Amino acid sequence: MNGGTPSATLVVDPAEGNGAAQGRAPLVALVGPPNSGKSTLFNHLTGLRQRVANYPGVTVERRSGQVSLPTGPVEVIDLPGVHGLSPRSLDQMVTRDVLLGEQEGARQPDAVVLVLDATQLNSHLMVAEPVLGLGLPALVVLTMADELDRREGALRVSRLSGELGVEVALVNARDRATLEPVHRFLKALHTGGEEVRACPIVVAADHVEGHGAGRPLPMIDLFAARRERARALGRSAGFQAPRLSRSTQRLDALVLHRLWGPLIFAGVVALVFQAIFAWAVPLMDGTEAAIAASGDLVRTVLPESWFRSLLIDGVWAGVGSVVVFLPQILILFLFIAVLEDSGYMARAAVIADRLMHRVGLQGKSFLPLLSAYACAVPAIMSARTVEDERDRIATIFVAPFMTCSARLPVYALLIAAFIPAQPMLGPFFGQRAAVLVGLYALGLVAAIGTAAILKGTLLKGRPVPFVMELPPYRLPSVRSVGARLLDRAKVFVRRVGKVILTVTVVLWVLTQLPVTPDGETPPISDSALGRVGHVIEPVIEPLGFDWRIGIGLVTSLAAREVIVGTLGTIYGIENQDSQDFELQAALQRDLDLGAAVALLIFFVFALQCMSTVAVMRRETGGWRWPILQFTYMLLLAYVGAWAANAIL
Amino acid sequence: MRRTDNSAPTPPDRTLADVPLEEEVVLVRMDVAGDDVESLLERGIVPGCKLCPIRHAPAGGPTVYRVDGALVALRKETAACLCVRSALEAAGVLASN
Ligand SMILES: Nc1nc2c(ncn2[C@@H]2O[C@H](COP(=O)(O)OP(=O)(O)OP(=O)(O)O)[C@@H](O)[C@H]2O)c(=O)[nH]1
Numbered sequence: 056m057n058g059g060t061p062s063a064t065l066v067v068d069p070a071e072g073n074g075a076a077q078g079r080a081p082l083v084a085l086v087g088p089p090n091s092g093k094s095t096l097f098n099h100l101t102g103l104r105q106r107v108a109n110y111p112g113v114t115v116e117r118r119s120g121q122v123s124l125p126t127g128p129v130e131v132i133d134l135p136g137v138h139g140l141s142p143r144s145l146d147q148m149v150t151r152d153v154l155l156g157e158q159e160g161a162r163q164p165d166a167v168v169l170v171l172d173a174t175q176l177n178s179h180l181m182v183a184e185p186v187l188g189l190g191l192p193a194l195v196v197l198t199m200a201d202e203l204d205r206r207e208g209a210l211r212v213s214r215l216s217g218e219l220g221v222e223v224a225l226v227n228a229r230d231r232a233t234l235e236p237v238h239r240f241l242k243a244l245h246t247g248g249e250e251v252r253a254c255p256i257v258v259a260a261d262h263v264e265g266h267g268a269g270r271p272l273p274m275i276d277l278f279a280a281r282r283e284r285a286r287a288l289g290r291s292a293g294f295q296a297p298r299l300s301r302s303t304q305r306l307d308a309l310v311l312h313r314l315w316g317p318l319i320f321a322g323v324v325a326l327v328f329q330a331i332f333a334w335a336v337p338l339m340d341g342t343e344a345a346i347a348a349s350g351d352l353v354r355t356v357l358p359e360s361w362f363r364s365l366l367i368d369g370v371w372a373g374v375g376s377v378v379v380f381l382p383q384i385l386i387l388f389l390f391i392a393v394l395e396d397s398g399y400m401a402r403a404a405v406i407a408d409r410l411m412h413r414v415g416l417q418g419k420s421f422l423p424l425l426s427a428y429a430c431a432v433p434a435i436m437s438a439r440t441v442e443d444e445r446d447r448i449a450t451i452f453v454a455p456f457m458t459c460s461a462r463l464p465v466y467a468l469l470i471a472a473f474i475p476a477q478p479m480l481g482p483f484f485g486q487r488a489a490v491l492v493g494l495y496a497l498g499l500v501a502a503i504g505t506a507a508i509l510k511g512t513l514l515k516g517r518p519v520p521f522v523m524e525l526p527p528y529r530l531p532s533v534r535s536v537g538a539r540l541l542d543r544a545k546v547f548v549r550r551v552g553k554v555i556l557t558v559t560v561v562l563w564v565l566t567q568l569p570v571t572p573d574g575e576t577p578p579i580s581d582s583a584l585g586r587v588g589h590v591i592e593p594v595i596e597p598l599g600f601d602w603r604i605g606i607g608l609v610t611s612l613a614a615r616e617v618i619v620g621t622l623g624t625i626y627g628i629e630n631q632d633s634q635d636f637e638l639q640a641a642l643q644r645d646l647d648l649g650a651a652v653a654l655l656i657f658f659v660f661a662l663q664c665m666s667t668v669a670v671m672r673r674e675t676g677g678w679r680w681p682i683l684q685f686t687y688m689l690l691l692a693y694v695g696a697w698a699a700n701a702i703l
Numbered sequence: 704m705r706r707t708d709n710s711a712p713t714p715p716d717r718t719l720a721d722v723p724l725e726e727e728v729v730l731v732r733m734d735v736a737g738d739d740v741e742s743l744l745e746r747g748i749v750p751g752c753k754l755c756p757i758r759h760a761p762a763g764g765p766t767v768y769r770v771d772g773a774l775v776a777l778r779k780e781t782a783a784c785l786c787v788r789s790a791l792e793a794a795g796v797l798a799s800n
């Protein structure tokens with residue numbers, strides 16, 4: 056660690072104007088232990104919507120944003136949470152590299168904002184030493200002022216500031232009104248205010264630690280001494296640790312109860328599935344009606360032409376058949392966001408730890424796997440928090456088995472077409488929801504089984520200790536849940552707009568070719584698309600699929616839900632003469648139950664998602680794992696679908 | 704592997720895994736192998752810190768401990784590597800030193 060030069064070098068001569076005159080805005084890094092509120096603060100400062108949730112290890116990448124101040128712009132970066140600067144996992148490595156200026160193509164920050172949870176001041180102050188020891192100008196932000204207050208803790212900010220030699224602010228990161236001191240610090244970076252100071256004392260302590268004893272201290276002693284100093288700091292700042300939150304105690308008594316715990320877990324799962332099926336119906340009907348009405352409108356407005364055919368039979372049928380599922384996906388995300396933001400996920404990880412242990416993984420792997428229910432891509436990235444490299448690879452290898460939201464349209468379409476809507480366990484849990492649960496469970500079993508195989512063979516290793524911090528339960532903030540839904544809706548619309556629209560148009564063109572001698576479009580099974588389909592057909596015939604499904608399977612390689620759009624287009628063109636065709640009815644006609652179940656099972660297992668393959672390549676640094684993963688999952692899908700079709 | 708030597712005459716130590724719920728103990732020694740110990744250390748679980756088991760997860764899962772006003776869950780296997788002494792007893796030993 057360097058000896059800190061209390062730097063005032065980035066202060067700009069007032070005559071020159073603000074930082075922009077110097078060419079670049081001051082760079083400020085948000086650093087601190089996991090779950091201390093860095094991303095919440097970042098969002099308030101920059102107006103961006105970085106993901107926030109109530110469990111440690113949410114942020115796994117560097118993310119930067121601009122704060123516009125009257126004095127000029129400041130660039131702020133949000134970083135993964137760390138307890139120190141000796142990284143043991145990939146996300147911690149990111150933070151270390153950024154702070155030391157060792158990240159490629161990025162300069163060292165000009166200042167740090169150290170974000171600590173005020174309710175855990177004693178242990179969080181331990182990270183102050185290595186971070187402030189960098190010698191950069193610093194502001195210490197203590198978050199959770201509201202909770203400290205509610206739980207009867209106390210703290211003298213001015214004394215802590217005196218001890219550390221830098222500004223200290225006690226804030227509620229969720230409440231913009233309390234963030235004034237942070238803005239003041241950022242402004243001072245331009246004006247050279249006295250708020251901008253590096254910490255002198257801790258630097259010296261760190262210096263002694265490294266060299267004073269003549270040899271490096273054993274790690275345990277080093278940390279014990281660091282903790283002692285942190286506690287001494289806390290004491291002189293008059294820190295009184297808050298009592299444990301009563302509501303957290305009461306909720307944990309239920310959620311981690313021997314009997315109630317697993318029951319609550321099952322209840323939550325059942326509720327989510329039922330909501331997706333039963334409660335989304337009015338919304339979906341509304342969306343469907345809107346699509347149909349707008350399609351009819353376009354039909355009456357436009358004259359009969361190839362363009363109208365492309366628009367109505369291609370785009371409206373294709374894109375529309377996917378858009379219908381937006382309400383279901385949003386409901387799923389609503390539940391995920393509320394669960395993550397409340398603090399329940401960390402408990403779920405604890406409950407699942409036994410199971411994870413049995414297959415050779417740690418409870419930490421459970422959080423990425425849970426988030427894979429939304430989408431495998433961020434899940435694979437969030438596995439960076441898993442410390443053991445072999446565990447991490449095993450986790451990301453099995454993550455795509457978890458049922459992501461892109462599978463939902465496919466499941467929902469087929470289930471609605473083939474499973475009657477009958478109640479099963481009372482009015483709150485119907486047969487369709489039960490089948491959906493079955494499909495999710497199948498994916499989970501595949502994930503766990505595969506992880507067990509991997510950890511027993513290719514990725515054998517010794518178990519690492521499981522340390523899971525359980526944050527207090529927090530009321531999910533409307534802001535972050537709303538942001539999550541909005542972002543998701545945008546992602547969905549963008550995907551529909553780009554991938555599905557493109558595929559739909561290409562498919563439509565392929566169905567119009569080759570033009571017959573008398574200038575007519577060919578019957579669809581003789582069209583270019585039909586011919587391609589018939590080439591594929593022999594391969595998938597054993598699974599009970601016809602050429603249309605074959606085309607759908609090929610296009611769904613881009614993204615899973617594309618198959619729904621594809622089938623919408625193909626059937627839309629086939630039935631262009633009938634006024635309103637029903638995708639469900641068409642499927643009921645062309646697939647028998649065995650083939651429908653085979654198709655579902657194929658989607659449970661197969662890795663039809665190019666984004667996942669790409670992120671796997673990036674996160675494993677090569678093609679080996681993604682290729683292995685793709686092949687393995689495809690084989691499993693084929694064999695599973697074949698078996699289902701043969702049996703039923 | 705013995706990491707921290709405790710040269711005071713040691714009464715028979717217990718491991719954290721043996722501590723009944725709601726009994727506060729002081730950590731005296733950590734027998735965790737290699738670098739793994741760091742994930743405990745950096746969260747403030749170091750010799751001298753107080754731990755109190757407050758809840759077992761269902762089906763033999765991890766136990767939740769109160770550490771420095773926060774909640775941390777540890778597996779049985781990890782807890783069995785941590786030697787502890789009851790908080791009262793530890794206070795006595797310290798006083799007699
Ligand atoms: N009551 C209260 N809650 C807060 C405060 N700051 C953050 N939170 C909540 O604490 C949780 C964690 O916040 P994040 O901003 O995701 O924390 P982080 O430091 O970015 O966490 P990692 O990305 O995991 O390192 C969320 O549930 C926030 O809503 C605060 O000042 N008061």
Ligand SMILES: [Mg+2]
Pocket residue numbers: 093094095106107113114134135136
């Ligand atoms: Mg974050």
